[in-house]
Structures are given as C-alpha cells and as structure tokens.
Amino acid sequence: MAEQRYDPNEIEPRWQELWANERAWEVSNDPGEQGTGTRGGSHDAYYVLEMLPYPSGEPHIGHLKCYAVGDAIAHFNRRLGRRVLHPMGYDSFGLPAENHAIKTGVHPRDSTAASISSFQRQFRSWGISIDWSREFATHEPRYYRWTQWIFLQLFGAGLAYRKEAAVKWCPKDQTVLANEQVVDGHCERCGALVEVRQLEQWFLRITDYAERLLGDLEEIDWPEHVKTMQRNWIGRSEGAEVIFRCEELGVDYPVFTTRPDTLFGATFFVMAPEHPDVLRLVADTEHEQAVRDYVNHALTESNEDRGNAEKQKTGVPLGRTVTNPVNGEQIPMYVADYVLMEYGTGAIMAVPGHDERDHAFAQAHDLEIRRVIEAPNGSSEDGEENTLPYAGDGPLVNSHPDFDGINNRQALAKIVAWLDREGKGHSSVNYRLRDWLISRQRYWGCPIPIVYCESCGIVPVPEDQLPVELPDIEDFTPKGRSPLAAAEDWVRTKCPSCAGPARRETDTMDTFVDSSWYFLRYCDAANEQAAWEEEALRQWMPVDQYIGGVEHAILHLMYARFFCKALADLGHLDFQEPFSALFTQGMVTKDGAKMSKSKGNVVSPASITERYGADTARCYILFVGPPDQDADWSDDGVEGVHRFLGRLYRLASAIAEHEDDQPAGPDAQDADLQIQRKTHWAIDKVSHDLRRFAFNTAIAAVMELLNECSRLREQASAETLRFALSQGASLLFPFAPHLCAEVYEMLSGKRVWEEPWPQADQGLLERETYELVCQINGKVRDRVMASAEASSQELVALCTAAPNVRAHLDGKEIVKEIVVAGKLVNLVVR
RNA sequence: GCGGCGGUGGCGGAAUGGUAGACGCGGAGGCCUCAAAAGCCUCUGUCCGAAAGGGCGUGUGGGUUCGACUCCCACCCGCCGCACCA
Numbered sequence: 001m002a003e004q005r006y007d008p009n010e011i012e013p014r015w016q017e018l019w020a021n022e023r024a025w026e027v028s029n030d031p032g033e034q035g036t037g038t039r040g041g042s043h044d045a046y047y048v049l050e051m052l053p054y055p056s057g058e059p060h061i062g063h064l065k066c067y068a069v070g071d072a073i074a075h076f077n078r079r080l081g082r083r084v085l086h087p088m089g090y091d092s093f094g095l096p097a098e099n100h101a102i103k104t105g106v107h108p109r110d111s112t113a114a115s116i117s118s119f120q121r122q123f124r125s126w127g128i129s130i131d132w133s134r135e136f137a138t139h140e141p142r143y144y145r146w147t148q149w150i151f152l153q154l155f156g157a158g159l160a161y162r163k164e165a166a167v168k169w170c171p172k173d174q175t176v177l178a179n180e181q182v183v184d185g186h187c188e189r190c191g192a193l194v195e196v197r198q199l200e201q202w203f204l205r206i207t208d209y210a211e212r213l214l215g216d217l218e219e220i221d222w223p224e225h226v227k228t229m230q231r232n233w234i235g236r237s238e239g240a241e242v243i244f245r246c247e248e249l250g251v252d253y254p255v256f257t258t259r260p261d262t263l264f265g266a267t268f269f270v271m272a273p274e275h276p277d278v279l280r281l282v283a284d285t286e287h288e289q290a291v292r293d294y295v296n297h298a299l300t301e302s303n304e305d306r307g308n309a310e311k312q313k314t315g316v317p318l319g320r321t322v323t324n325p326v327n328g329e330q331i332p333m334y335v336a337d338y339v340l341m342e343y344g345t346g347a348i349m350a351v352p353g354h355d356e357r358d359h360a361f362a363q364a365h366d367l368e369i370r371r372v373i374e375a376p377n378g379s380s381e382d383g384e385e386n387t388l389p390y391a392g393d394g395p396l397v398n399s400h401p402d403f404d405g406i407n408n409r410q411a412l413a414k415i416v417a418w419l420d421r422e423g424k425g426h427s428s429v430n431y432r433l434r435d436w437l438i439s440r441q442r443y444w445g446c447p448i449p450i451v452y453c454e455s456c457g458i459v460p461v462p463e464d465q466l467p468v469e470l471p472d473i474e475d476f477t478p479k480g481r482s483p484l485a486a487a488e489d490w491v492r493t494k495c496p497s498c499a500g501p502a503r504r505e506t507d508t509m510d511t512f513v514d515s516s517w518y519f520l521r522y523c524d525a526a527n528e529q530a531a532w533e534e535e536a537l538r539q540w541m542p543v544d545q546y547i548g549g550v551e552h553a554i555l556h557l558m559y560a561r562f563f564c565k566a567l568a569d570l571g572h573l574d575f576q577e578p579f580s581a582l583f584t585q586g587m588v589t590k591d592g593a594k595m596s597k598s599k600g601n602v603v604s605p606a607s608i609t610e611r612y613g614a615d616t617a618r619c620y621i622l623f624v625g626p627p628d629q630d631a632d633w634s635d636d637g638v639e640g641v642h643r644f645l646g647r648l649y650r651l652a653s654a655i656a657e658h659e660d661d662q663p664a665g666p667d668a669q670d671a672d673l674q675i676q677r678k679t680h681w682a683i684d685k686v687s688h689d690l691r692r693f694a695f696n697t698a699i700a701a702v703m704e705l706l707n708e709c710s711r712l713r714e715q716a717s718a719e720t721l722r723f724a725l726s727q728g729a730s731l732l733f734p735f736a737p738h739l740c741a742e743v744y745e746m747l748s749g750k751r752v753w754e755e756p757w758p759q760a761d762q763g764l765l766e767r768e769t770y771e772l773v774c775q776i777n778g779k780v781r782d783r784v785m786a787s788a789e790a791s792s793q794e795l796v797a798l799c800t801a802a803p804n805v806r807a808h809l810d811g812k813e814i815v816k817e818i819v820v821a822g823k824l825v826n827l828v829v830r
Numbered sequence: 831g832c833g834g835c836g837g838u839g840g841c842g843g844a845a846u847g848g849u850a851g852a853c854g855c856g857g858a859g860g861c862c863u864c865a866a867a868a869g870c871c872u873c874u875g876u877c878c879g880a881a882a883g884g885g886c887g888u889g890u891g892g893g894u895u896c897g898a899c900u901c902c903c904a905c906c907c908g909c910c911g912c913a914c915c916a
Contacts (some may be wrong), residue, residue, distance in 0.1 A: 228834050270916095308914080311914080339916080340916090350916085430915080430916090432915060624843085631842080634842070644854085696843075699854095704852075777897085826897060
C-alpha cells in the first residue's frame with residue numbers, strides 16, 4: 001500500500017482554480033435557474049452572510065474564524081439542497097485609511113484598493129465559497145450612489161434632519177461622533193477623551209423606532225446577550241411626565257419620573273446646567289453670577305469627571321420656585337450637574353426620601369427630606385428598611401388622605417390618573433436611545449447629498465444627479481472642519497431648485513450608514529437603475545444566518561435594524577428585520593491576550609496557511625472550542641489538527657489503490673460492521689452538530705471515525721474502509737473543503753460538493769447488544785453486555801448476576817430497582 | 831448598583847437528569863531507524879493498593895431525585911454590557 005505525503009500546497013490551489021473556473025458558488029436570482037455549481041432538487045433559498053470586513057492591511061485571524069464559520073454553514077446548506085447566497089464586499093470608507101493618508105500622502109483610494117486585493121487573495125487562498133459576481137466596496141460610486149439615495153428617502157420622510165445640539169467631539173480624529181461611538185467618555189476608535197461641542201449636524205431619527213427596535217427583538221433568533229445589550233441601549237423606562245409650573249415666570253416645566261408615587265416627597269427641583277432656561281431664570285437676579293459660574297464650570301468638566309456617581313453632589317440655587325402639582329407646595333429650584341440634559345426633559349423633581357442621588361444633594365444643601373413610603377410592617381432586622389433614602393415598596397404616608405395607606409405601586413397608577421384628569425401630567429415612556437448623529441468632518445466617507453442655497457435653504461440633490469462624487473483633494477489634514485471644504489470648485493454649485501448660487505454640504509456620512517444596508521445590495525448588486533429590485537429582495541431577504549463579532553452588538557446591528565424598518569415604512573421593503581438569526585463568534589487570543597501589533601503577539605493567517613494549508617487553519621480555529629467563545633491560539637493545537645488531516649489523507653490514498661474485491665482479514669465481518677456503525681454514528685452526530693454550531697465536536701466525531709478506521713484497518717474490507725473514509729471526507733468537507741474534495745474524488749471519483757449531505761441509516765445507529773451499566777445506590781459497580789431486546793426483568797437479572805454487583809450486594813436488601821432500558825440498572829439497597 | 835454569560839484533569843474542551851473527562855494538546859514508556867525527523871502502539875483526573883478493587887472528584891453551602899456538571903435556593907469568583915438614566 002503506497003502512502004502519499006499530504007501536501008496542501010499542491011492540493012489546495014488546484015481545487016481553488018477549479019471552483020473559480022466553474023464559478024461554482026455563484027447563484028442566480030432566478031429560482032428556476034440553477035447556479036452553475038449548485039445542486040438541483042429544492043429551490044429553497046438560503047442567505048448566509050458574515051459581517052463585511054473593513055479592508056485595512058491584511059485579514060487577521062478573527063476574519064479567518066468568522067469566514068470559516070460562515071463557509072461551513074454555506075456548504076452544509078448547499079448540500080442540503082438549498083440555493084445558497086454567500087456574497088462578499090468591503091466596508092471601505094473610514095478613518096484608518098484617511099489617517100494613513102495624512103501620514104503618508106497616499107490617497108485613501110489607493111491604500112484601500114491595495115488592502116482589498118490582499119483580502120481577495122486571502123479569501124481565495126482560504127477556499128471560502130463566495131459568489132464573487134456580487135462583490136462591491138462601499139467607497140465605489142456605484143454603491144454609494146444608493147447610500148445617498150437612501151439618505152434622500154430618509155430626508156424626504158423627515159427621518160434625516162439637521163439640528164444644533166451639544167454633540168460629542170473627538171479632538172484627535174477632529175470629528176463629531178455618534179453616542180454609540182463614545183465608550184466611557186472616550187472615542188471608540190482612537191481612545192481620545194471626548195469633548196462636547198455645540199454644533200449643527202445631521203441626525204437620523206432612530207428614536208422614532210425605539211419601541212419597535214425593542215419589541216421586535218422578540219421575533220429574531222439572536223443570542224440573548226446581544227438582545228440584552230440592545231435593550232439596555234434603548235433603555236425603555238415607564239413612568240409619567242409631570243408638569244411643575246414656575247408661577248413667577250408663567251412657564252411650565254415638565255419632568256420625567258419613573259416614581260410618580262413619590263410626588264408628595266418632592267421637596268426641590270433640579271435643572272441640568274445645559275438646560276436652555278437656566279440663565280433666563282436667574283437673569284438680573286442676585287443669583288445670576290453664581291449660576292453663570294457654576295454652569296461654566298460644569299460645561300468645561302470632562303464627561304468622565306461629571307459622570308462619576310461617587311462625586312460630591314454640587315449645585316447652586318436659582319432663587320425661584322415651582323409648584324408641586326399634587327400638593328401646591330412651592331419648592332426651590334436648583335441647577336446641578338448630576339442632572340443630564342440628554343435624558344428626559346433635562347429637569348427633575350427631587351425626592352430625597354426615596355432617591356439616593358437626591359438624598360445626597362439634599363444633605364449637602366440642607367434641604368427637607370420627607371418620607372412618603374413606609375417600609376412594609378417594620379421588618380427591620382438590621383434597621384436598614386427604616387432609614388432614608390428608601391427605594392423599596394410599601395404603603396404611602398405623609399401624602400394625601402386619598403393615597404395614604406395604599407401600596408405605592410397601586411398609588412402610582414391612581415396619582416397618574418389624577419394628574420391626567422387635572423391636566424398636570426400623564427403616563428409616559430422615556431428612552432435612553434438618542435438620535436443617530438451621522439455627520440463627520442472627515443474626507444473618506446460618503447458625501448451627504450445636500451446643498452445649501454441662499455434663498456431656498458437646505459435642498460436635497462435630485463436623484464438623477466446622484467452620485468454626488470467625492471472629489472479628489474491634496475490635503476487630508478483635518479482642521480476642525482471637513483477637508484472637503486477646501487475643494488472650493490466642488491463646494492460651489494448651483495441650487496437644484498432655483499439655480500442660484502449654493503454650497504455643497506462638506507461633511508461626510510458616518511461609515512455605519514454604508515454598512516446599514518449593504519446586505520440588501522448583494523441581492524441585486526449589478527442593478528444600475530435602482531438600489532435593488534423588490535423581486536430580488538423577496539428572493540433572499542431577510543438574511544437567514546448572520547455571523548460576526550459581538551463588538552457590533554449595538555452599533556451596526558441596531559443601525560441596520562433601524563434602516564430596515566425605516567425603508568419598510570417607506571415602502572421599499574416588505575420585512576421588518578434584516579437578520580433572522582445571528583451568530584456571534586468569540587475572539588481569538590494569544591496567551592490569553594487580545595492580539596495586537598503593539599504586543600507583538602499577532603498570528604497571521606497567511607503564515608499559518610502557507611505552512612499548514614488553509615484546511616488545517618480553518619479546522620483548527622473551529623476545533624479549538626465552541627466558536628461563540630473566545631479561543632486561545634496554540635501552535636501545538638494546530639499541529640494536532642494538521643496531523644489528523646494528514647492521517648486522513650494517507651489512509652485514504654492507501655485505500656484508494658485497493659481493489660474493492662481484495663480479500664479482507666479473517667474478522668472482516670465484525671470489523672466491517674463496527675466501521676459501518678461508526679460511520680453512521682458520525683453522520684448523525686456531524687449533522688446534528690452543524691445545526692447547533694458545535695463545529696468542535698463535529699470535527700472530533702470525524703476524528704473518532706478515522707481512529708476507528710485506522711484501528712481496524714488490517715481486519716476490515718477495503719470496500720468498507722472506502723465507504724467510511726469517503727463519508728468522513730464528505731462530513732468534513734464544510735471545514736476542510738480542499739482536502740475533502742481530493743479524498744472524496746480519490747475514493748469515489750465524484751465531486752463531494754455536488755453530493756447530497758449523507759443520511760444516517762437508523763438501523764445501523766441502533767445496536768443489538770450494548771454495555772449495561774450496573775449501579776448500586778447510584779454508583780457504578782460493574783458493566784455487562786446486554787441484548788437490546790432484553791426485558792426489564794432480564795436486565796435486573798443480568799445486573800444482580802454481575803460479579804462486582806454480587807460482591808457489593810452481600811446480603812443486603814434490594815428495596816428498589818430502576819431500569820433505564822438501553823442504559824443502566826440501578827439497584828437501591830439497604 | 832442593574833442586566834447578561836461563565837466557573838469541569840497539567841492545558842483547550844466533551845457530556846437530551848443516567849458510565850464525568852469524548853476529541854485534541856501536553857507528558858511517560860515502547861516500536862521503526864545506524865541515528866534523527868516523520869509515523870505507529872500503549873498508558874495518562876486524584877489518593878490508597880502489587881493487583882482486583884475501593885475512596886475522593888465538575889467554584890462554595892444547602893435542596894429536589896433511585897441517580898445532579900446538568901434542575902431549584904443562597905453565596906463566592908471571573909468576563910462582558912449599561913450606569914448620577916430621575
């Protein structure tokens with residue numbers, strides 16, 4: 001038997017070339033027409049998509065993991081007879097390319113193109129089964145033309161608007177940021193401390209969709225932690241809006257509260273320093289100077305300092321009062337930085353008896369602290385329930401004869417109903433979610449298709465003039481305004497409405513806009529007349545399986561859902577959710593730490609692929625552990641997987657040379673049956689494991705099958721070995737496509753990717769005899785062979801007859817017999 | 831503080847309430863070889879024991895059960911998200 005050396009560098013390019021030449025993974029939008037390489041049979045459409053890569057430098061190991069997962073799913077579904085859409089593109093606008101340009105002078109278009117071709121090369125060398133006919137990059141005018149078109153749709157519907165607001169500004173990247181891009185007061189990208197600036201910017205009205213974004217999470221098959229993160233981010237709170245009137249000025253100040261039941265305990269009123277009325281309230285009063293000083297100080301404070309809950313509660317009186325609507329009391333007004341302008345109405349009623357923060361402020365400023373909720377029947381083991389602030393439930397006290405004595409949760413509803421009747425408030429829902437700020441003062445992004453006309457104001461660029469192309473510029477350095485502003489020839493334009501002089505918008509869009517709809521474009525990527533044909537979307541959308549890193553749990557995944565709903569409302573789509581199922585893959589670390597250039601612990605997929613081949617790299621990354629968990633890279637582990645693939649190849653090549661009628665060993669029947677059983681067991685196991693993303697145990701099952709074949713190699717018939725190994729290759733194909741195509745062809749002469757997924761023979765999954773576990777009081781004492789047909793009585797008899805069971809019974813009384821047919825007998829003895 | 835996820839050999843990890851530790855790595859011994867590499871074979875949770883066998887063992891403490899890594903309660907630790915959100 002000749003054994004051949006496993007040489008992935010010879011095998012892999014050969015299959016890649018064949019698949020490329022045959023356009024094996026292209027799929028048509030016409031359900032009647034088969035994609036060149038796809039199987040006939042069912043016309044079931046299946047859309048599997050990995051999050052599109054940002055092309056910077058070379059792909060890293062995280063990309064390999066993501067696409068190894070996606071490709072396994074794609075192949076598995078193809079072989080289940082589905083028409084699988086598995087496309088690829090690039091999220092190619094963005095800051096890193098622009099920062100690179102500032103440093104080196106290389107145009108972002110050039111560095112991006114270089115990186116894209118490097119990604120293309122590697123994806124091909126990994127053998128990922130992509131429909132390349134649908135490929136695009138988001139910086140191409142043929143794509144961003146439609147990004148602009150979507151912006152205009154949103155603008156037309158009032159969902160894109162311009163507003164002056166206090167916005168987050170990154171001093172290093174010299175641009176504003178969305179709320180979602182600020183992490184702990186720092187820029188998500190570069191880590192610089194974020195400042196606040198008052199600027200007029202473009203926003204998308206995602207808050208209109210807060211309720212639906214929250215509610216529809218129920219409809220989708222996403223990991224619980226991602227849903228939770230989105231729920232937290234949306235931050236829905238139920239409560240009431242209550243009006244506090246400042247009689248002196250005749251102004252109503254609504255506040256949002258989740259605790260209207262504590263209204264009778266409101267002893268003061270606090271406004272955020274940014275509240276537009278603060279200075280007006282103190283104008284020309286003795287308090288004016290102190291308030292001005294305080295507000296100025298608060299505004300210059302860093303987000304980090306201000307956000308610190310441990311900090312001393314500061315604030316100054318405004319010298320005014322408002323009326324507590326439930327009891328007519330005049331309560332003093334303050335300005336304090338613990339109240340945030342961006343949440344609720346920017347003003348609060350303060351209930352120091354039942355809110356920790358208000359309590360701290362009241363103590364610091366010597367304000368009345370009133371108990372209005374009693375802790376339930378004085379159950380004060382440690383006395384804590386009786387101290388204030390008390391945030392728990394209980395009956396109302398010191399409130400009003402109508403409410404005193406009633407449990408606070410019931411009183412809450414009654415008080416809100418009363419407010420409503422009196423016109424002093426109503427129940428209300430508040431969200432933490434803010435509108436999405438999409439303006440960026442940067443060059444390398446999609447231009448916003450808007451012009452500013454002296455007479456017409458804000459004018460959208462007409463659809464037939466799209467795309468508004470990004471002009472070439474020389475100087476990419478940010479100067480606090482968009483580098484595009486320097487392109488005077490481009491900026492100066494005619495008003496589309498009145499043909500008068502006008503200027504173009506010079507900010508570009510947040511790159512998350514680009515990636516909020518790309519999955520739609522794949523469905524109809526070549527369409528030059530429209531962003532998509534509805535029929536094309538009907539074919540594929542929503543995405544059946546989306547795959548990506550958990551770092552996009554909020555940003556990208558929330559924005560894409562919002563786009564989907566907004567476009568559906570505008571009649572462009574007929575579904576509400578873009579991604580029916582989501583899988584988030586874990587990080588790949590080295591020695592427990594995140595890989596990074598600065599740490600010098602980066603494992604490059606290219607070097608692994610060169611040394612071991614793509615099949616080894618892909619199998620290893622899936623074998624190392626559950627793919628949704630973080631995995632630590634181990635060079636020894638890679639060796640182990642490589643050895644396994646080599647053993648499969650060598651054994652298969654030896655068997656391939658055998659004639660099937662070659663005489664088998666003396667125990668051939670036994671060995672053959674064992675191998676056949678193991679084969680069908682593996683088919684069953686891998687099929688199940690693929691459906692639950694348990695790739696590690698699926699690969700382990702094929703290893704077990706190979707171990708069984710190796711062990712029984714001398715005894716079993718060549719025919720059986722040929723069958724077992726070809727099925728093994730067939731099962732492993734989604735993970736190691738090149739090797740398995742090779743092995744399958746060697747053994748069967750057929751193309752494995754055109755074969756249907758193997759079916760396990762139920763008859764061979766069941767066994768005639770099995771090892772019966774014999775327990776006494778739940779402890780395993782012996783094991784004996786039992787027939788599958790044996791009755792409970794027979795099984796008990798077998799068990800009591802087992803030598804070690806007898807030794808342990810030793811005169812004791814059996815009080816109970818538990819029989820689990822096919823598994824065990826447990827004797828309960830005394 | 832609130833919410834989510836997790837805690838199993840030397841390591842990565844397996845286990846629809848039914849043999850804990852599959853599979854792989856690492857380690858030990860052996861075969862092959864002039865030698866090495868590659869490959870192959872055996873052993874490998876821990877303690878007692880020559881062995882047979884037995885004790886212990888899935889973060890901690892309880893509970894349910896004939897039987898618990900798995901279910902319930904309380905707690906400890908770790909990771910992630912949100913957080914002065916009214």
